Amino acid sequence: MNRLKNIINPLKTFNLHFNRNNIKKPILDFILTPNSKCTSTLARTKSFNHRNSNNQNRSSGSGHKEYTKDHQFFKSAKQSFMNPVYAITGANILVYIYMHYDNSYKHQKKVFNDFALSDLEKHPLTLITHMFAHSNLGHLVFNTISLLAVGPQLLLHIGVREFCLLYFAAGIGGGLGFLISRDFYRGNKNSLMRRSVDVAVGASGAITGVLVSYAMMFPYSQFYLYGLLPVPAALLVGGYMAWDAYNEYNQSRSGVAYAGHLAGGLVGALFYLFRFRGRY
Known part of the structure; x- marks a missing residue:
């Protein structure tokens, strides 16, 4: 027994x-x-x-x-710095501190040359480095919250390699979209068609690409506006893209590079359609 x-x-x-x-x-x-x-x-x-x-x-x-x-x-x-969501967030914070700790002309000129997307021929690396620079604290906080809201779950489904490809492709696409839009409006003789944005910084294009891919993959996942109102991801991100398109079409002079957002979102949609759909 x-x-x-x-x-x-x-x-x-x-x-x-x-x-x-x-x-x-x-x-x-x-x-x-x-x-x-x-x-x-x-x-x-x-x-x-x-x-x-x-x-x-x-x-x-x-x-x-x-x-x-x-x-x-x-x-x-x-719990690892190898997680690209947290690595990107940390890099954005460090670059923000570096950009704003010294307001001297010499330092700010160096920051402009190293991070501001303006003249691609003279400073080609800014097509990548501009994604880590933010103009003010609100800009940084909004982008950080957006990335942390959807990044971890998207990473869980598509993996590190695909997430990094998506993020940087959307960021580069957003930068190119901004430059093409800016040069088009610069050449327009109608002064009302010209934009107030000549220089771009920020991860908005890259993060918009992540948001669009996420919303297409998980259209019914819910975000809580102000912690109270549940909104499906497809509706929220779709509304955000519609707002950007409206402002771009109406020649907004708010200082926001809406064309960069739209181009980044387009890259995110293409990634979902041709790389993610049916695989994850």
Whole structure:
């Protein structure tokens, strides 16, 4: 009898450990991740739960291994500087401090040459570096909140490589969109068609691309405006893009590079249509 207990008890311990720690807890954590009200995310969770119960009877849970791998990557990436969402956020903050700690003419001239997207022939690297520079604290905070709102979950689904490709392609596309728009309006003889923006800084083009890809992948995930009003991602991001298009069309002189936002959003849409759709 004692011998039989010695055999059964380890099996009970294994079952409790397997079910509680490796199945239920990761699924619970997954549901509680940011922006998880997305029906696509919940559907994936449910389908995994069903698939895993079948696989457990057949082959000791290969679906569980696949899921746990993704989950463990996300949890470890959250605590690592290798996570591109947090690495980009940290770089933006450091560049902002560097830009604004010294207001002397010499330093500001160097900052302008190194980070301001204006003359691509003289300063070609600014097509990339302008994505890390922000004109004021509000600009930085808004972009940071936008990136942190959707970046971690999009990263979880598409992985580090695809996320970095999307982010920098959208940022470069946004920069080129700004330059093309600016040069077009500069050459227009009608003064009313000219813009007040000749120089661009900021991650807005890149982040708009991330937002558009996210909204197309998870159109029913919800954002809470002012913490109260739930709005589907597709409606919120679509409204944001419509606002940018309206201001660009009506020759807004607000100092915002709306064309850069629209170009970055276009890159994000193309990434979803030709790289992400059907794969994730």
